[in-house]
Amino acid sequence: MFYGFFRFFGTGYTVHCFYESYKKDVDVNDYYIDPKKANKERILGLFFLHDALSKPQIAELTGFSLPTINGHMKDLENMGMIGPGELMDSSGGRPAISYRLLPRxxxxxxxxxxxxxxxxxxxxxxxxxxxxxxxxxxxxxxxxxxxxxxxxxxxxxxxxxxxxxxxxxxxxxxxxxxxxxxxxxxxxxxxxxxxxxxxxxxxxxxxxxxxxxxxxxxxLAELWHNRKISNGIYIAMSEHLGGSLIKSRCIEHGRSGYAGSWDHVTFSNKGKLCYCGKRGCIDTYCNFETLFEGESIPDFFFKLREEKSKEYKVRWSKYLSTIAFGLYQAWLILERRIILGGELAMWLNPEDVAFVENEIINRSTFTCRPGFVIKANVEHHxxxxxxxxxxxxxxxxxxxxxxxxxxxxxxxxxxxx
CATH class of the missing domain: 3.30.420.40 (ATPase, nucleotide binding domain)
Known part of the structure; x- marks a missing residue:
């Protein structure tokens, strides 16, 4: 983290990691930072934080001289990363040209x-x-x-x-x-x-x-579009359930790649046969075949939300309650934020999210501060x-x-x- 900080905000000094330099297999030259490259990256990084910037604004944000900025901006334009935009508003004198990131x-x-x-x-x-x-x-x-x-x-x-x-x-x-x-x-x-x-x-x-x-x-898509997540349990509520563990904004794979597979937590060892070959996995109680019984997703939620069918409310509550049962065990071990995603994310309303959270809280041995279950930002694709x-x-x-x-x-x- 600190290495990245100095890369972005440093002014060209060589940064050494003193602790690492004691290790025999580490060359201190690995920690040399090319000042020119670091400064160019710092300027480019600004365009991911701002819609448009003029060269004087870049100078104000970085403290770089205009000749330095001109050189780096020319390189970034030649790379196709940024391009000129509209003229900025002028408070007197010649208006400056704005520049924008070219995301494509x-x-x-x-x-x-x-x-x-x-x-x-x-x-x-x-x-x-x-x-x-x-x-x-x-x-x-x-x-x-x-x-x-x-x-x-x-x-x-x-x-x-x-x-x-x-x-x-x-x-x-x-x-x-x-x-x-x-x-x-x-x-x-x-x-x-x-x-x-x-x-x-x-x-x-x-x-x-x-x-x-x-x-x-x-x-990963959720992490990209939600900077507030640092550690979490991502839940895919789709045709089949799925899970992924997030640690320090990275995906935890575990030793072999199975980390996060909460969908195979056993709900009942005498339960339904799962596609994995075992019996009673939570997925068998919370997959689309069990929930929708052959109906389309829009039809199910029309009867649930618009017609307010009691039968459909019972099915939906049972589905969410079973998911909460599995999530409680994961939350109890990890105590991380839970993100409800997958194909059903777009159909979740605040009451559904609160229901899952309350089910977990009611099961918990410990006092829980509300707000740890959220709906995914990325609802499609x-x-x-x-x-x-x-x-x-x-x-x-x-x-x-x-x-x-x-x-x-x-x-x-x-x-x-």
Missing amino acids: SKLALGAEIRKDFVKICLCDLKGEVVKLWNIGIEYKNEKAYSAKLNSLLKEAISTCGYPLDNILGIGVAIQGVVNKAGTEIIFSKILDTSELDLEIIKKDISIPVRLCHDVKTAA ACAIGAALPYLADEIPEPVRPIEGWSTYCKPEIIEY
Whole structure:
């Protein structure tokens, strides 16, 4: 954290980490900061905090001289990261030219695979969806499906309207756990993905392509768009339940990648058979098949909200109460903020959120301060958006970076037992 602080606000001094310098495997040169690069990043970072800035305003915010600012601004313009905008309001004299971030100078694609469709999002440096494709295609556990996905991704690249050089990579989110490198599927039983082949998916695609766990990418999308979250438990209330742990604004993977899988907490060891092969997992009581009984989501909530059906209120309350049962156990161990996301996020009202929180509080041995259960900010396309965003994160100066990039998640993790 302090390293990032000095990178952004320093004025070119070399920063040393004295504690680390005592370690034999650390070279103090690793902590040298290129002043020119640091100053350029500081200027670029301002454009992620302000809609428009003039050079005099940048000088006021940074303390840099105008010649220094001119040089860095020229470099950033040549890189395509910023561009001139409208004239600023003048209080006398010649009005200054404003400059703005060009968020579409860098883009990334995120794809979400489901059993009956593929969703592809093109996202920009602000985490906004530039273009969206919803393609109806049935998932089949065949090599031919990987080849079809490859064709869809190449078509998205060729028809998106932006040069390939602007697109940093593609994240493919699946309903399953993948390794940290995004190259191997560790566990996936909702969709049998034994024939899903990354080498076929990325064939003849000249930018990086990786696999990722859909609920973890949904949590990344939420982190990007909600700076108030530091530590939390992200809950995907979708076709099947899912969970992701957030620690220090990063996704916790655990030793193998299963961390956060609260959906397989056992509600009853003699309960329904889960897709995982065990009995009584909370998912079997809180999946869409159980809740909606074949109805569409809009029809269910119309009868619940508009017609105020008692039967539907009982079903909904039972669903939320069972979710709260599982979340209480997770909250009791971790005591982190709980974020209710997934496909049902858009249908949640404040009373639903309060109901879940009160259910947890009423179960708790300890006194709980209200406000720890919240609704997700990202209500649409979270999995696909989140699969794209880590590619973009590395392009954003560290102190204003919303999330970490894939490069951080790929680093080996030392876990002691």
